[in-house]
Amino acid sequence: MISSILIALSGGVAVGMSRSINGRLTMDRGAFCASFWNHFIGFLLLTVFVFIFARQGLALLVDVPGWAFTGGIIGAIFVAISSYVFPRIGANRSALLIIGGQMIAGLLIDHLRGTAQFHIGQPAGVALILSGIYLTRYSR
Structure with a gap:
């Protein structure tokens, strides 16, 4: 593992x-x-x-x-x-946005295929990631 x-x-x-x-x-x-x-x-x-x-x-x-x-x-x-x-928005923001997009896609794929149990923690986790992206963008 x-x-x-x-x-x-x-x-x-x-x-x-x-x-x-x-x-x-x-x-x-x-x-x-x-x-x-x-x-x-x-x-x-x-x-x-x-x-x-x-x-x-x-x-x-x-x-x-x-x-x-x-x-x-x-x-x-x-x-x-x-x-x-x-090169336009930086490595940190790009990586966070890519990860956020992957999380959203993963939730949708799991939901549409019925391969994972859906629970409120999953979209909450994505929301936290997106909040982190917002904070890295707008906090100084």
């Missing part, structure tokens, strides 16, 4: 670093160009990983429903959006 928590925290650090670096590239080349290079380099790295280490290659695509690939489209949009906003 502890190792999973540390890995998740490391993933969060990686996202923050990646968005900051892409934000800098966005300032020089634009959000879509930064997003392109982010995904192209990631594609190269993952291609090597899949073909060398997974040893399944293109067999990974068998029996996968087409809609399952829309995550890549959403991911590309996320990278372009975050690359655009990070």
